[in-house]
Amino acid sequence: MLNFDFYSPEEEIRLPLYEKYNVRVFLKRDDLIHPYISGNKWRKLKYTLEEASSLKKEVLVTYGGPWSNHLLATACAGARFGFRTHAFVRGEPVANPVLSMCKLFGMTVTFVDRKSYVDKRGLYDHHFGQDDTAYLVQEGGYGTAGAKGCAEIVHELVNVYDHCFCAAGTGTTLAGLCMGMNQLGIPTSLHGVPVLKGGQFILEEVASLGVDTARIKLHLDYHFGGYAKTKPELLAFVRSYVQQTGVMIEPTYTGKLFYAIHDLMEKGQLAPGAKVLIIHTGGLTGLLGMLDRF
Numbered sequence: 001m002l003n004f005d006f007y008s009p010e011e012e013i014r015l016p017l018y019e020k021y022n023v024r025v026f027l028k029r030d031d032l033i034h035p036y037i038s039g040n041k042w043r044k045l046k047y048t049l050e051e052a053s054s055l056k057k058e059v060l061v062t063y064g065g066p067w068s069n070h071l072l073a074t075a076c077a078g079a080r081f082g083f084r085t086h087a088f089v090r091g092e093p094v095a096n097p098v099l100s101m102c103k104l105f106g107m108t109v110t111f112v113d114r115k116s117y118v119d120k121r122g123l124y125d126h127h128f129g130q131d132d133t134a135y136l137v138q139e140g141g142y143g144t145a146g147a148k149g150c151a152e153i154v155h156e157l158v159n160v161y162d163h164c165f166c167a168a169g170t171g172t173t174l175a176g177l178c179m180g181m182n183q184l185g186i187p188t189s190l191h192g193v194p195v196l197k198g199g200q201f202i203l204e205e206v207a208s209l210g211v212d213t214a215r216i217k218l219h220l221d222y223h224f225g226g227y228a229k230t231k232p233e234l235l236a237f238v239r240s241y242v243q244q245t246g247v248m249i250e251p252t253y254t255g256k257l258f259y260a261i262h263d264l265m266e267k268g269q270l271a272p273g274a275k276v277l278i279i280h281t282g283g284l285t286g287l288l289g290m291l292d293r294f
Contacts, residue, residue, distance in 0.1 A: 031282040039282020041073035044141025057135035075105035150176020166279035171205035
């Protein structure tokens, strides 16, 4: 077992909007788990790292964009638990604070043009196919091991909720939450807010992890143009929320999630008296590439 203690409380947030609609809102503060192995990134890496360790692997190989929270989490986790790390980074060579931190944690970075990046397995096989010490970590931590780690969120909960919301990129966290609720027989309504345009595919990704998607409701209208895309109203919302609550969120994942919940509340889709849990999935270092937009 990996020795990694962390703190992730359930914290109630009080805002005039919530009082107006008589809805209690709580955050599962996974953003407090670790500065770099933050939020759902630790959840998705936990069992992957345990398997790599049990197989006596020495180097973790993964993929991501140049601002990827997953790359930074993997780099830090590798340093923490004694693995070397290597990342294939999508796009032309660039320098930015996230990649600089990855390298500081010891990660080797290889930039790959977008066409070649599509064949991720081919990249791994070409560079590491003959290396018995290498272990493949899917982009974003996607996979059954990642979902298993995310299921533990549900097992940790102290309160019972009517609704649970999380942002969705690969669908792994959503799959894990669904898995955990099914394991415990919890009737909570589960909501996903895809951060990519055309996010209906998330249900297929969840199903491919062996999870029944019947209880999941997706809210597809809050992508703001696509992954990492923003609009002035989203940036204004993030700024207002942070200033009112002292809880940091960002425009790529959590900003879209929280915006969706506020909008659904104002549209009357959360009944008076409802108790809502929001999974704060961290990923705040992504803000470093967006601060000039505020």
